[in-house]
Amino acid sequence: MQMLRYFLAAVAVLMLAACGGTPSANGPQPAGTTVPAPTAPGATAAPAPAPTAGAGAPLVVYHKSGGIMGLDDTLTVNADGTFTLKDRAGAQSSGQATAEQLGKLNDLLNSMEFAAASPNYPAAGADMFVYKVEAPAQNKTVTAMDGTDYPQVLHDIIDVLESMRAQVQ
Known part of the structure; x- marks a missing residue:
């Protein structure tokens, strides 16, 4: 019964989040955001540099929950490849991503x-x-x-993150 409550709460949160709108180019924008200027027909805009995580910010935070066993794990991966896995009981374990994992994760996120x-x-x-x-x-x-x-890109990101989880479980 408790799992059903968690599931219904998760569905309600997802439904509420899906109701949020996307600001339009002509509408008000949140402070600190800019709307790109239109380009002339046939012109191509230079690609913006890929954003990267700052020194203190995590590269990605991955939360996996649910399943029949009531999983609730959070994996935080830092830009330097160090990561921490925290389970629902609060137990933590740490690891280091391989260069391949970190490179692939950066490519996918960008x-x-x-x-x-x-x-x-x-x-x-x-x-x-x-x-x-x-x-x-x-x-x-x-x-x-x-x-x-x-989308496949999300499957690929989850695969990389799951390989990191497996390293410390």
């Missing part, structure tokens, strides 16, 4: 596919995992559930 991903991929059902990927440097959070069709 990809156009991740930038284009919707913030929510909800599904209905019981005992599903919920995956939340927060990328502070990209100002992007994506939440997905098992049983939904979320």
